[in-house]
Amino acid sequence: MRVFAKRSPIESTPSTPSADLSIIIVSWNVWDLLRACLASIERASQPVDAPAATRKLNVNGDSFTLEVIVVDNASSDASATLIPSRFPWVHLIRSEQNLGFTRGNNLGYAQAAGRFIYFLNPDTELADGSLARLLRTLVDEPTVGMVGPRLRYGDGMAQNSRRRFPTRLTGFMESTWLSQWWPSNPWAVHMHMLDWPDDQRHDVDWLVGAAMLARREALEQIRTPSQAGPFDEGFFMYSEELDLCKRIKDAGWRIVYVPDARVIHYEGRSSEQVVAARHIHFNRSKVRYYEKYFGHAWAEALRGFLLLEFRWQRLVERAKRMLRHKRALRSARIAVYDEVIESTLTPNR
Secondary structure (H helix, E strand, O other): OOOOOOOOOOOOOOOOOOOOEEEEEEEOOOHHHHHHHHHHHHHHHHEEOHHHHHHEEEOEEEEEEEEEEEEEOOOOOOOHHHHHHOOOOOEEEEOOOHHHHHHHHHHHHHHHOEEEEEEEOOOOOOEEOHHHHHHHHHOOOOEEEEEEEEEOOOOOEEEEEOOOOOOOOOHHHOHHHHHHHHOHHHHHHHHHOOOOOOOOOOOOOOOOOOHHHHHEHHHHHHOOOOOOOOOOOOOOOOHHHHHHHHHHHHHHOOOEEEEEEEEEOOOOOOHHHHHHHHHHHHHHHHHHHHHOOOOHHHHHHHHHHHHHHHHHHHHHHHHHOOOOOOOOHHHHHHHHHHHHHOOOOOOOO
């Protein structure tokens, strides 16, 4: 463990005194992607004379000021060093530990001045006009608490970016071995809204967290006073946007999918760096969501099912290794499954 003497665990550049829109980006070791993301924001906005950390966005003749807050989660690459020189208008917050996605966003939110908050992944790029279209929806429709764009992968393929809330059986059928055997099962179809075309604007239950623009009023209504921002910090990463949208909807706000606003999402580069941790956080967060909304019995049933799934996958990999089929790959997967099983997938409280 590294020890830092006479330094705060969090260092920050000065924040913007006021802004209409705050864009919050939590980043970890993805400088190349983050640079492209910030460059797309730079192209979508214009500089203003003062303060230096503010830019402006023109939306159908109206001018909105915006600030960009980057929370660097103790990256070991050059992100924290390069941001101030390449993008001096960014408000940079340096953390000396990896706070995770939820705590990082809450930290950025606590320093945000905007009446609208855009939670944006570092592995995204804004298409022309997308930010203005999303913001216009919130400005024109006061009952809308959050909006989200249509996402596209880097190769241009569509990424499903709107969802219905999961049912009690969804967690057993979605992103498990059962979904591989039966990909068109009704639970997955229902949650992923595969029965709706992705080029139609409509109200949804929740949005993929890569790009979510929210009204501060809605976020403040659901924010727990003990936490700095609206995210439940019991979710280190994954399912945090599902939980956030659930609470926004329960508070009476609408959530709208806006397909003519488009964002490129390269997806998963931060989480891909630690494979076992990705599996652990993803499934632990599923269990925590079940605990929170479906009760302890359902959460324990899901946790037991997921652990059984990983034990089965480990058994399959061991059998393949015994047959000398890609032994290095099998050993690596077995090590990952060992770590997941040892974690017990017990959720954070």
